[in-house]
Amino acid sequence: MTQQQPVTGQCLALDLVNSAYIVGGTRGRLVDSIGSPELLQDWCAQRVDQLAPAGQPGKLGDEDLNRVRELRAAIRGALEAVVNDHLVGPDDVQTLSDNVALAHRRVVLTSDLTIRYEWSEPDFGTRASMLIAEDAISLLAERAAGVHACEAPGCIMYFIPTTERRCWCSTTCGNRARVARHQRRMDNGD
Structure with missing residues (x-):
């Protein structure tokens, strides 16, 4: 039985980072949730x-899985640096840059006004890694200030809040944080 990934749908880069969760x-x-080539598929x-587009x-x-896991670690490292007001590490920057350089695409407009992509690399896994890395670079360059780490105890998820006051990735984490806060109060006799 596969576990449903808790936070998805904000962007490819965050979906990939959040594919490892507690x-x-x-x-x-x-x-x-990408622990094998089949799960990655x-x-x-x-x-x-x-x-x-891929x-x-x-x-x-296995090669695709290893590349995507390395990419996930680099995106996670970059996001961790950003949310903690640090510079992104050079290894993470290099991994993102290397993945973007894996494949080149050319956008072609057809006579019936549809878009077709022509790729320098025939392999789907390589093209997908390039698209995810491209999305991560866009996220970091354009929306990094909007990314938050979930504040719930034990959670390792990142998300873009839909409201200003949101500090948890999900209602489950919000409930866990409130229970932990209540338990601390009870333990302290408040």
């Missing part, structure tokens, strides 16, 4: 609209 709070366990299939998903292998 179930059960501070005593929980780490879930990696499912993850890509769920984002077929966002990955459409073409029809092909079979993904």
